[in-house]
Amino acid sequence: xxxxxxKYKQILDAAVEVIAENGYHAxxxxxxxxxxxxxxxxxxxxxxxxxxxxVSLFQEKMGQFIERIESVIDExxxxxxxxxxxxxxxxxxxxENHHLAIVTQLELRQSNKNLRMKINDVLKGxxxxxxxxxxxGMEEGTFHGHLNVKLVRQVIFGTLDEIVTNWxxxxxxYDLMEQAEEVHFVISNGLKIHSNKELA
Amino acid sequence: xxxxxxKYKQILDAAVEVIAENGYHAxxxxxxxxxxxxxxxxxxxxxxxxxxxxVSLFQEKMGQFIERIESVIDExxxxxxxxxxxxxxxxxxxxENHHLAIVTQLELRQSNKNLRMKINDVLKGxxxxxxxxxxxGMEEGTFHGHLNVKLVRQVIFGTLDEIVTNWxxxxxxYDLMEQAEEVHFVISNGLKIHSNKELA
Amino acid sequence: xxxxxxKYKQILDAAVEVIAENGYHAxxxxxxxxxxxxxxxxxxxxxxxxxxxxVSLFQEKMGQFIERIESVIDExxxxxxxxxxxxxxxxxxxxENHHLAIVTQLELRQSNKNLRMKINDVLKGxxxxxxxxxxxGMEEGTFHGHLNVKLVRQVIFGTLDEIVTNWxxxxxxYDLMEQAEEVHFVISNGLKIHSNKELA
Amino acid sequence: xxxxxxKYKQILDAAVEVIAENGYHAxxxxxxxxxxxxxxxxxxxxxxxxxxxxVSLFQEKMGQFIERIESVIDExxxxxxxxxxxxxxxxxxxxENHHLAIVTQLELRQSNKNLRMKINDVLKGxxxxxxxxxxxGMEEGTFHGHLNVKLVRQVIFGTLDEIVTNWxxxxxxYDLMEQAEEVHFVISNGLKIHSNKELA
DNA sequence: AATGAATGAGGATTCATTCAT
DNA sequence: TATGAATGAATCCTCATTCAT
Numbered sequence: 001x002x003x004x005x006x007k008y009k010q011i012l013d014a015a016v017e018v019i020a021e022n023g024y025h026a027x028x029x030x031x032x033x034x035x036x037x038x039x040x041x042x043x044x045x046x047x048x049x050x051x052x053x054x055v056s057l058f059q060e061k062m063g064q065f066i067e068r069i070e071s072v073i074d075e076x077x078x079x080x081x082x083x084x085x086x087x088x089x090x091x092x093x094x095x096e097n098h099h100l101a102i103v104t105q106l107e108l109r110q111s112n113k114n115l116r117m118k119i120n121d122v123l124k125g126x127x128x129x130x131x132x133x134x135x136x137g138m139e140e141g142t143f144h145g146h147l148n149v150k151l152v153r154q155v156i157f158g159t160l161d162e163i164v165t166n167w168x169x170x171x172x173x174y175d176l177m178e179q180a181e182e183v184h185f186v187i188s189n190g191l192k193i194h195s196n197k198e199l200a
Numbered sequence: 201x202x203x204x205x206x207k208y209k210q211i212l213d214a215a216v217e218v219i220a221e222n223g224y225h226a227x228x229x230x231x232x233x234x235x236x237x238x239x240x241x242x243x244x245x246x247x248x249x250x251x252x253x254x255v256s257l258f259q260e261k262m263g264q265f266i267e268r269i270e271s272v273i274d275e276x277x278x279x280x281x282x283x284x285x286x287x288x289x290x291x292x293x294x295x296e297n298h299h300l301a302i303v304t305q306l307e308l309r310q311s312n313k314n315l316r317m318k319i320n321d322v323l324k325g326x327x328x329x330x331x332x333x334x335x336x337g338m339e340e341g342t343f344h345g346h347l348n349v350k351l352v353r354q355v356i357f358g359t360l361d362e363i364v365t366n367w368x369x370x371x372x373x374y375d376l377m378e379q380a381e382e383v384h385f386v387i388s389n390g391l392k393i394h395s396n397k398e399l400a
Numbered sequence: 401x402x403x404x405x406x407k408y409k410q411i412l413d414a415a416v417e418v419i420a421e422n423g424y425h426a427x428x429x430x431x432x433x434x435x436x437x438x439x440x441x442x443x444x445x446x447x448x449x450x451x452x453x454x455v456s457l458f459q460e461k462m463g464q465f466i467e468r469i470e471s472v473i474d475e476x477x478x479x480x481x482x483x484x485x486x487x488x489x490x491x492x493x494x495x496e497n498h499h500l501a502i503v504t505q506l507e508l509r510q511s512n513k514n515l516r517m518k519i520n521d522v523l524k525g526x527x528x529x530x531x532x533x534x535x536x537g538m539e540e541g542t543f544h545g546h547l548n549v550k551l552v553r554q555v556i557f558g559t560l561d562e563i564v565t566n567w568x569x570x571x572x573x574y575d576l577m578e579q580a581e582e583v584h585f586v587i588s589n590g591l592k593i594h595s596n597k598e599l600a
Numbered sequence: 601x602x603x604x605x606x607k608y609k610q611i612l613d614a615a616v617e618v619i620a621e622n623g624y625h626a627x628x629x630x631x632x633x634x635x636x637x638x639x640x641x642x643x644x645x646x647x648x649x650x651x652x653x654x655v656s657l658f659q660e661k662m663g664q665f666i667e668r669i670e671s672v673i674d675e676x677x678x679x680x681x682x683x684x685x686x687x688x689x690x691x692x693x694x695x696e697n698h699h700l701a702i703v704t705q706l707e708l709r710q711s712n713k714n715l716r717m718k719i720n721d722v723l724k725g726x727x728x729x730x731x732x733x734x735x736x737g738m739e740e741g742t743f744h745g746h747l748n749v750k751l752v753r754q755v756i757f758g759t760l761d762e763i764v765t766n767w768x769x770x771x772x773x774y775d776l777m778e779q780a781e782e783v784h785f786v787i788s789n790g791l792k793i794h795s796n797k798e799l800a
Numbered sequence: 801a802a803t804g805a806a807t808g809a810g811g812a813t814t815c816a817t818t819c820a821t
Numbered sequence: 822t823a824t825g826a827a828t829g830a831a832t833c834c835t836c837a838t839t840c841a842t
Contacts, residue, residue, distance in 0.1 A: 158363065
């Protein structure tokens, strides 16, 4: 299996760095090869073409991203706690990996429609996590019972994505993690059933 | 003023059509010129370069987009009604202009970082509208008084943007306008101060 | 019509020279452009791609080649005289244009099957000339009446082609024209009806 | 001696198959290695480089080709009978080995000048056979006494080669062997001394 | 003898922009 | 103003060959 060979990961890591530093369109295959310490041709022993590098990069990194969120979610019990854990881990992972944040929020979006369709496939795993939290919340009675799950997950993903993108475009000059609590408050508040003046 | 000459708008309209039909990367200057009915060189009498066409396109179309939302907002009184008007008009305008929706939600995002910085400038006018609604809502006592405006506007824009993008990527196969009410509910609910069991 | 513009012929002439001097595989488009005194991109205003240069080259040069043979044939009366004229002109034209001879006999044969199919189309005009001579000869009673025309034209073309190729591969060190008479004798002799001891 | 080891012939046979099936330019060394059931590197234990494979292929196959023609020639007495035997065997061997016919008539011609010079060396053995027949014919008095042997062998080889190539390019759709008699007639007729009306 | 992972040189083509008319 | 022919920089990928094992 090629994906387990050291050079596979070596090339993907080089790709993240090169793209983050040079931008998507200035990231030539030869630059990635050089950074990875392999010959240009070696790239093609592990990837079909340049696009395949990018798709694989997203699959690999986003796969880990989702797995880590999932494992933290599992440590929590209530839907609301899980929601907070998702937001916190979403922000934490990108805050801790500046290069990856630049690549996923800015550079990879410059790809063509075909590539973005494949990226969307990977994101389905993320959306499934959100769906589970929402469903649990509705069963618990915490969240409003008539939520349109397909819509609300777009609210949640759209919100988090926009906040991270803004942070990246502002050159990551402020603390992304600090936003987690407030973001959670607004979203959670929007989903909950309110029985009394709970927001002092 | 070049912006008032007929060929200026003629070229921008051609650009929207060409980009919507061919995609960002297959939209050569020569194709836009042909669709606009002018020579390639003529483009450069009205625009500095290709990027300038795209920025101008965004400024022109998004300027109108924002103006129309603003005028509808002004017809409403309460912050919550204004919020609904904003969401409704945001969706309505893109639902009514399929080509523009494709261009703003998908194709123009493939531009480089530099272009997207300029696009963000144009969006400041939109965010100002949101800010005003939020401020009014807090003054009214409708919205929670400690809202972080800079954060909440990202929640709102991120949500609306994600929902429209999903609709475009699903080839606009369902009715975007139908989502307005539910989206407004979730956002509004998240911003409001809740004093009693109002959600049955 | 692009074929009548000066740069069209300019590029084809450059292609003949470059291919003759460097060989087919070492004849980069940029080399042809340089020799033609135009930019690389200009080539593509006149030709679809590199293969199109080669096909056009063959069509243009071989078209003239065939026309000239035809006009000399027309100046002769008997089939046998016409046969001699064909052989003589076939040799003469290639003997007078060393570069073209190298290109048609050696370099262009290195092309792929697709290109050679197109080249074969052009050669049909040549074969038609041969056919006419043979038919006339049979009607005249000069040539044997039961000749298989499709076969004999292969004998004639194969013979002339092989002789020219040999001459080119021997670096054109001897006089090709001198061979015309003897070649004509063998071919003509093979086609004729012999009624008495005519070959002393 | 490498030439007698089983892998040597194994690789050459694989080369013929691969080239016939894929065409000259799509016949990578790795493809030949795979078909031969050896590793890429193993090829270089038996051949200096790719060109050496092709030259060796031609030498090996053409050597057998010539030997077989020679042995059949030897079974005949008169020059004219020998000429017929040569033509018949030339056609027969290629008709019976479709792959080899494709390789020698079409694919190997796409090689560069250098390779074709080496191929020509191999063909000298063939031309020697022709020379012997011509010389015998002239001594016998069957063939015209003043034949330019070097020229006539080009007539003969050029004719046969062209006829086989046409047959291959027409996808071997008709019976090549059927042509032998008529071809022999035309060539033989062209070489003979004619003393009376022998062609009815 | 045999392997096969790794190497790295090399080239056709596109398209934003210019400038002589 | 308007034209459009001409420019030329820039890059992904293939594949013959090597060499450590």
